[in-house]
Amino acid sequence: MNKLFLVLAIVLAAMFAYAPVLIVHAPYEATMGLVQKIFYFHVPSWMAMFTSAFVCGIASVFVVFAGRKDADRVAVAAAELTVLFGMVGLITGPLWGRKAWGVWWQWDARLTSSLVMWLIFVAYLLLRKYGGAGSEKLAAAVALFGMANVPFVYWSVNLWRTVHPTTNVVMTLQPGMRGPFWFCVAAIMGLYVLMLLARVRLEHRRAELEQLYLAVED
Amino acid sequence: MQKAEGKRQKAEGRVLALVLVLVLGWASGGPLLAQQAPQRTPAQEGFVPVDKLPSAQEQLPAAPLVMAAYAVAWVAVFGYLISIWSRLGKVEREIQAVSRRVEAGGRR
Numbered sequence: 001m002n003k004l005f006l007v008l009a010i011v012l013a014a015m016f017a018y019a020p021v022l023i024v025h026a027p028y029e030a031t032m033g034l035v036q037k038i039f040y041f042h043v044p045s046w047m048a049m050f051t052s053a054f055v056c057g058i059a060s061v062f063v064v065f066a067g068r069k070d071a072d073r074v075a076v077a078a079a080e081l082t083v084l085f086g087m088v089g090l091i092t093g094p095l096w097g098r099k100a101w102g103v104w105w106q107w108d109a110r111l112t113s114s115l116v117m118w119l120i121f122v123a124y125l126l127l128r129k130y131g132g133a134g135s136e137k138l139a140a141a142v143a144l145f146g147m148a149n150v151p152f153v154y155w156s157v158n159l160w161r162t163v164h165p166t167t168n169v170v171m172t173l174q175p176g177m178r179g180p181f182w183f184c185v186a187a188i189m190g191l192y193v194l195m196l197l198a199r200v201r202l203e204h205r206r207a208e209l210e211q212l213y214l215a216v217e218d
Numbered sequence: 219m220q221k222a223e224g225k226r227q228k229a230e231g232r233v234l235a236l237v238l239v240l241v242l243g244w245a246s247g248g249p250l251l252a253q254q255a256p257q258r259t260p261a262q263e264g265f266v267p268v269d270k271l272p273s274a275q276e277q278l279p280a281a282p283l284v285m286a287a288y289a290v291a292w293v294a295v296f297g298y299l300i301s302i303w304s305r306l307g308k309v310e311r312e313i314q315a316v317s318r319r320v321e322a323g324g325r326r
Contacts, residue, residue: 034280035283038283084295092291095283098278195302205306209309209313216323
């Protein structure tokens with residue numbers, strides 16, 4: 001575990017040292033200027049959130065249909081990270097939008113569906129915390145609905161008219177912006193994987209503790 | 219005693235003079251101001267050339283927004299890492315304590 005945290009610390013230190021340097025030297029976007037630099041953290045945060053929603057959803061399939069305990073530990077860890085990265089996306093987005101669009105929030109398809117998806121995973125965590133015994137399966141079903149939302153959120157900008165840019169922004173980035181962007185994606189996704197592993201480890205240790213308490217009672 | 223009385227009278231005189239000046243100023247200036255035609259904005263004239271329109275660009279500084287966005291991201295990630303670390307530490311301590319109890323129970 002210490003080794004894992006050491007790797008985490010090294011990744012974080014590398015990110016701290018290098019990501020802002022890369023972002024500062026990245027070219028300014030022609031119409032938005034400086035505020036566009038929020039993009040380098042905003043988009044990777046959503047990528048981490050979507051990945052996490054899929055991890056939680058797929059693990060929940062095994063919980064619902066096979067009653068797998070290990071899958072349940074992965075699901076709860078992934079749900080927590082979905083809420084974390086979703087929160088980062090939902091805060092950084094309006095900060096960017098305030099300058100780019102002139103409003104903090106717009107009830108359009110992309111923003112609203114993102115908020116709904118985030119709320120579904122918040123509901124999952126609330127169910128796990130306050131649902132009592134046997135709420136794992138109910139929560140897992142909620143996670144399936146959360147995962148089903150991901151394609152809708154992703155394609156919403158192409159399907160409906162929204163203020164949010166379409167999905168081709170990343171593919172049409174200027175050459176000078178691609179390097180910093182994919183660096184941030186790699187850093188945040190790497191961080192996401194390490195955080196997920198650490199969180200799953202916590203769930204495993206909790207399960208062991210529960211077994212120990214049962215042994216004491218016996 | 220007489221000196222003090224004189225000072226008081228002087229002060230009262232100054233206050234009276236000030237009030238008088240203010241009243242006169244208001245009385246003479248008020249109607250003058252009222253007679254002035256209100257300034258008409260270009261929009262009230264009914265026609266505004268495009269090049270005379272005030273700048274619609276909002277002068278909101280971008281730097282604080284960018285800084286806030288990055289701060290939020292880092293605080294969230296670091297806060298979560300610290301939370302995992304502390305929760306894991308708590309569970310490990312509890313495991314050790316319960317393990318000792320199990321071992322002690324086994325020896326009896």
